[in-house]
Amino acid sequence: MASNDVIILDQILQQQRNTVATSLNEHEYFEIFTAEQILKDFDLSYDEISSGGVGQSGDGGIDSLYIFVNGELLQEDTDFLGLKKNVAIEVFIIQSKTSKSFTEAALDKFTSTTEDIFDLSKSLISVETIYNKKLLEIVKRFQNAYTQLASKFPKLRFIYCYATKGSLVNHTLRQKADKLKSKIQLLFSSSECECRFYGASELLELARRSPQTTYTLQLAENPISSSGKANFICLVRLSDYRNFISDEKGELRKTIFEANVRDYQGKSTVNSEIEITLKGGQGEDFWWLNNGVTVLATKATLSGKNLQIENPEIVNGLQTSREIFNYFKDKNPINEERNLLIRVVVPDASESRDRIIKATNSQTPISPASLRATDKIHRDIEEYLRSFNLFYDRRKNYYKNEGKPIDRIISISIMAQAVMSIALQRPNDARARPSSLLSRDEDYDQIFSSKNPIEIYYRCAEILRYVERFLKSQNLDRETQGDIKFHLAMYVVICLTKKVNPVLADVAGIDINMLNNKLIEEIKEKIFHIYTEQGATNRVAKSTEFLKEVKKSATETIHALNLTIR
Numbered sequence: 412m413a414s415n416d417v418i419i420l421d422q423i424l425q426q427q428r429n430t431v432a433t434s435l436n437e438h439e440y441f442e443i444f445t446a447e448q449i450l451k452d453f454d455l456s457y458d459e460i461s462s463g464g465v466g467q468s469g470d471g472g473i474d475s476l477y478i479f480v481n482g483e484l485l486q487e488d489t490d491f492l493g494l495k496k497n498v499a500i501e502v503f504i505i506q507s508k509t510s511k512s513f514t515e516a517a518l519d520k521f522t523s524t525t526e527d528i529f530d531l532s533k534s535l536i537s538v539e540t541i542y543n544k545k546l547l548e549i550v551k552r553f554q555n556a557y558t559q560l561a562s563k564f565p566k567l568r569f570i571y572c573y574a575t576k577g578s579l580v581n582h583t584l585r586q587k588a589d590k591l592k593s594k595i596q597l598l599f600s601s602s603e604c605e606c607r608f609y610g611a612s613e614l615l616e617l618a619r620r621s622p623q624t625t626y627t628l629q630l631a632e633n634p635i636s637s638s639g640k641a642n643f644i645c646l647v648r649l650s651d652y653r654n655f656i657s658d659e660k661g662e663l664r665k666t667i668f669e670a671n672v673r674d675y676q677g678k679s680t681v682n683s684e685i686e687i688t689l690k691g692g693q694g695e696d697f698w699w700l701n702n703g704v705t706v707l708a709t710k711a712t713l714s715g716k717n718l719q720i721e722n723p724e725i726v727n728g729l730q731t732s733r734e735i736f737n738y739f740k741d742k743n744p745i746n747e748e749r750n751l752l753i754r755v756v757v758p759d760a761s762e763s764r765d766r767i768i769k770a771t772n773s774q775t776p777i778s779p780a781s782l783r784a785t786d787k788i789h790r791d792i793e794e795y796l797r798s799f800n801l802f803y804d805r806r807k808n809y810y811k812n813e814g815k816p817i818d819r820i821i822s823i824s825i826m827a828q829a830v831m832s833i834a835l836q837r838p839n840d841a842r843a844r845p846s847s848l849l850s851r852d853e854d855y856d857q858i859f860s861s862k863n864p865i866e867i868y869y870r871c872a873e874i875l876r877y878v879e880r881f882l883k884s885q886n887l888d889r890e891t892q893g894d895i896k897f898h899l900a901m902y903v904v905i906c907l908t909k910k911v912n913p914v915l916a917d918v919a920g921i922d923i924n925m926l927n928n929k930l931i932e933e934i935k936e937k938i939f940h941i942y943t944e945q946g947a948t949n950r951v952a953k954s955t956e957f958l959k960e961v962k963k964s965a966t967e968t969i970h971a972l973n974l975t976i977r
Contacts, residue, residue: 416610480555698751705767831897840854895942
C-alpha cells in the first residue's frame with residue numbers, strides 16, 4: 412500500500428461525511444461508505460444500504476449483511492413467483508473497521524457466526540440470546556428464500572468482505588479465510604465462497620471508479636434519424652446488443668435499465684414466445700417478430716455505424732433484453748446473424764421522458780407499480796419537497812448521485828410507508844410490506860391520489876424522519892426501532908391533531924414545530940410497553956392486535972388530556 416493511501420482515504424471520508432452524512436459518527440459512516448463501494452454494481456439507494464446494517468451488540472462480527480436474488484436486494488416481502496430458472500443467490504457479509512490493520516479475530520468471528528446462522532439444521536430461536544434481532548431477521552429472509560427456491564437449484568455464492576484502513580494480509584489471515592470457505596462448503600456443498608480483504612488502497616480504487624455514463628452501440632445498418640434531432644431508429648445484431656447490456660464480467664448491466672421498470676416478468680406468455688423465437692431461428696429476422704427496445708438518453712452521437720449513447724436508460728424491452736441475455740448465456744451461439752430493432756430517444760423534458768416510458772411499455776403487461784414514478788403526482792411531490800430542501804427520489808439514486816445529504820433524500824417507498832402509517836393509520840401494513848405497498852391499486856390510489864393535499868407528503872415525511880432520529884438516540888436495537896417507528900409516528904399525529912382518527916386535512920395542517928422529544932418519549936414508553944407485552948418481535952409489529960392496542964392507548968391518552976375525539 413502506498414504510504415499516502417490512508418491519509419487520502421481519511422480525507423475523502425471526512426469530506427464526504429461532512430457533505431452527505433453529518434448526523435453519522437466516523438464509524439457509522441465508514442460502514443455506509445464501505446458497503447456502498449463494495450456493492451457499487453448493485454446500484455443500491457441509501458435506504459437499501461442502511462437496511463443491511465446489523466452492526467451493534469450481538470452482531471457476531473458482522474456489520475452489514477445483504478442478500479441478492481438475481482441481482483435484486485432481498486426484502487422481507489420479496490415475491491419469488493416469477494423466478495423459474497438460472498436463479499442466483501448472493502450473500503454479502505461485511506465487517507467494516509476503522510482500524511489501521513487486519514486482525515485474525517475478525518476471521519474467527521466470521522467462522523463461529525457462520526456455524527450458527529447458516530446451518531439450516533439449527534433453529535434461529537436457539538441463538539436469539541447470542542445475536543441481535545436485525546441480524547437474525549435478515550438471516551431468516553435468506554433461509555426462507557433458499558428453501559423456497561431449492562427446487563430451482565439456485566446458484567449460491569457467499570462473499571465475506573473484511574474492510575479496514577490497513578494493508579497487510581498475512582499468511583495466517585489467508586489460512587483462516589480458507590478455513591471459513593471450507594466451513595461454507597460443508598454447509599452448502601454446491602456453493603461458492605470467497606473472502607475479500609479491502610484495505611485503504613482497495614477502498615480508494617473502488618471510490619475512484621465512477622459509474623460508466625457513455626456506452627457504444629454497434630449498428631448493423633445506418634440508422635434512420637429525425638431531422639435536426641439526435642433520435643435514431645436502428646437495427647442491431649443480437650450479439651452486439653448482448654454486449655451493450657453486459658458489463659466487463661459478462662453480467663447483465665442492471666444500472667442501464669430504468670429503475671422503476673426493470674422487474675423481469677419471468678416465464679410469462681410473451682417471454683416464452685420470445686425465448687421460442689430466439690431458439691427457433693425459423694428464417695425470419697428477429698426484429699420482424701418483436702416490438703424492439705426503447706432507450707432514453709441525454710445525448711446520442713453517430714459515428715459511422717457506432718452510436719455513442721450518454722446516460723442510456725432502457726425503459727421498454729426489459730423482457731426482450733433479459734431473454735436475449737439468457738439466450739446467449741445458455742446457448743452461446745457463434746453464427747447469430749439476426750437483428751433487433753432499437754429506438755434511441757433524447758427527450759426534451761422530464762415530462763416527455765415519463766410519457767415515453769408509459770406509452771412504450773405495452774409489449775408485456777408490466778405491473779402498474781413499476782410505472783408509478785412517472786405519474787404527475789410524484790413530480791409534484793418532488794417539486795414541493797424541494798422547497799423544504801428535501802429531495803424526493805422518484806428516479807432511484809438521482810439525488811444520491813447528485814451528492815445530496817443522506818438524511819435529506821426521501822424514496823418513494825419510504826414516502827409510501829410514512830403516508831400509510833400516519834395519514835391512513837395502517838402502521839402495521841407499512842411495517843409488513845416495505846417493498847410492495849405500491850403493488851395494489853387500492854393502496855396506491857389512497858397514498859398517492861392527486862386529490863390528497865400536497866402538504867401531507869411533507870408533514871408525513873418530516874414526522875417520520877423526526878421519529879427516526881429520536882429512536883436512534885435511544886438505547887434500542889435497530890430491529891426494535893424499525894418495529895415501532897410507524898406506530899409511534901401515528902400516535903404522535905393523534906396527539907398533535909387531538910383526534911384519534913384525523914382526516915387528511917388535519918394531517919396537512921400539523922405544525923411541525925410542535926414536535927418535541929418530551930412528547931415522543933412519553934408515547935414511546937407506552938408503545939414499547941405494549942410491544943414488549945405482546946412478545947417484542949417483528950410479527951407483533953405487523954399484527955392488527957398490536958395496532959388495536961396502540962390505538963386504544965392513544966384513545967386513553969386523548970381522554971386523559973380532555974382532548975376532542977372524532
